[in-house]
Amino acid sequence: MSHLAIAPLLLPLLVGILLLFMRHLDIRVRRTVSVAAVFGQIGLALLLAGALSSGDILVYKLGNWAAPFGIVLVADALAAWMLLVTALLALFALLYACQGGDTQGRHFHVLFQLQLFGLNGAFLTGDLFNLFVFFEVLLLASYGLILHGGGRARVRAGLHYVVLNLAGSALFLIAVGTLYGVFGTLNMADLAVKVAATPAQEQGLARAAGLLLFTVFALKAALLPLYLWLPAAYANTSAPVAALFAIMTKVGVYSIIRVYSLVFGAEAGPLAHLIAPWLLPLALATLLVGMLGVLAATGLRQQATYLVVASVGSLLTAFALDSGAGIAASLYYLPHSTFAAAALFLLADVIASQRGKHADSFEPGPAMARAVLLGGLFFVTAIQVVGLPPLSGFLGKFLLLRAALEHPAAAGVMAVVLLGGLLGMIALARSGSLLFFRSMPLAEGESPPPAAPIAVALIPVVGLLLLGLAMTVFAGPLQVHVTNIAEQLSRPYLYVHAVLGGRI
C-alpha cells in the first residue's frame, strides 16, 4: 500500500504542530518553513496526480482495516485536482501574507497550515463522518484566520460566520446520523451501493437526509439563499486570508460534486438525481444575484466577494447540466475562478494601501503614485474574472456554454450566464474608471497618501494571473485532463470497486 495518499494530510499537520513549537523563533524562520511546506504540498499534489494519471484510484486504509469497517482515504483524479488547486492558491496567499500581514496577530502560519490540513482532508476522505471532521478542522482554523488582525468590523463579521457555521455543523450531523440510521454505514462507496437498493419504506427518510446534506453543502458553497454570510466575512478579513478563502466555497462545491455524483448520482436507483430539480435553478439564481451584488458593491473588496458568489453559481450551473461536458467545464472553471478571485482580493488590498483614507471604496480619491501599473493589472484581472477573451475565464465560460447546448433548458442557461457576464463587465468597467480615471486634486492642506512600495506586494498577484495565463496556454491538455476526471466521476462503480474491492 502506497503512503502517498496520506502524505498531503501529514505534511501540513506536522508542519503546523512544528510551527507551534517554533513560535518564539524569528518570523523569517517560520515564514521559510511555512512556504517550504506549501512547496512540498505542491510537489505532493503533482506526484499524486502523476501516480493517478493512468486512471487508477488510490485507496489508503488507515490501520489497514478493510472498508467499510475501517476508515479510508481515497485519492481519485478529482481529489488530486482539488489538492493541486489548493496548494497553488495557498502558495500565493502565503507569499502575500509573508510581507507583513502575518505579524498582525499570533500563530498565522500555524493556522494556515492547519487550514490546509483540513482542506486536504476534506478532499481525500472516503467517508461522510470524516468529511464532517475535516470540515470542522478547516472551519476552526478559518475562524482563527478570519479574525487575524482583529478590529471591530472583523470581529462582528467573524461572529456571524462562526455562529452560522456552527448551526451548519449541527445540520450536517443530523443528516449524517439519519443516513447512518437508514443505511448503517457512512463510507461513501458503501453508501453508494446501499442507496441504490433503498427499500421503498425507507425512501422518504433517505431522501430527507440527502437533501439536508445538500443544504449543508449549499451553506458552505454560498449557494442562494445561503450566501448572505459570505460578503461580510470575506470583505472584512485580511487580504491573504480572503484570497485563501477563495477555495473555501469550492469545498462546498466539491462536496456537492462528490456526494451527488457518487452516492445520489445517476446510478442511485430510486434516489437517482436527488438534487437535480433544485440545483440548476438555484445555481442560476446565485449567478444572477451575485452579479447584482457586484453591480451594487461600494468597494472593490466587497465587489470581489460577490464575484466569488457569482462564480459558485457558474460552477454549479455547469455541474447541474448533468453531462460529462458540463462536469468537465465546471472542473476547468473551478481553478480559474479560484485564482482570479484570489488575485482580485490581493490586488484590491494593494490598491487600498495606495489610496490613503479612501482605501478601496468607489469614491474619487487622489491619483495613485503607480496608477499605470496598478490600473494595467486591474484591467488584466478584470478581463480574467469576467471571462472576456483571450484569458482562461473566457475558455471556462465557452466550455460551460458549449456543454449547455445539449441541455433542454439551454436557452435559459445561456441567457443567464451571458447576462451575468455582461453585468460583471459593466460593474468592473465602472469600478476601474472610478478608481483610476476619476481622481481628484488634493484638498487644501491634505498630504498625499504615503506611496508604499508595491513591487514586492504585486508578485503574488502577478503569479496568480500567470497561473490563469498558463491555464489559457495549456487549455488543450487541461481540457483533456478535466474530461478524464469527469469520465471517472460519471462511472461511480470505479470508485466503489476501488474502495470495497471484491466485497460488493
Place this chain on the structure above:
Amino acid sequence: MEALIAISIGVLTACGVYLALRGRTFPVVLGLTFLSYAVNLFLFSMGRLSIGQPPVIRAAATAYADPVPQALVLTAIVIGFAMTAFVIVLALKARAELGNDHVDGVEQP
C-alpha cells in the same frame, strides 16, 4: 423509551433554535449548545435503542448494541465542546470590541 428520547430531542432542538435566533450573544451561545446536545442524542439514538447489550464481541452475548454511533457521538461531543469554548471566547471578544453584546454590534432600543 423511544417516545421519551424523541420528545427530549425535539424539545432540545426547539429551545436551541429559539435561543439561537435571539439578538444577544449569550442566548445564541446557549442555543447552539442546546442544538449540539440535541444532535448528539439524535446521533446516539441512530444506532437503535437497546438496554444492557454489549457493544463489543463477547461469547455469551446474544445481541449487540451498535458501537459506531457511540464512537461518532464521542467525536461530535469533543468537537462540540471545542466549538462552544471558541464561540464563548469570541462572544466575549465581540463584547469588548463592540461595546455591547448584541450580535450585530448595535444596541437596539
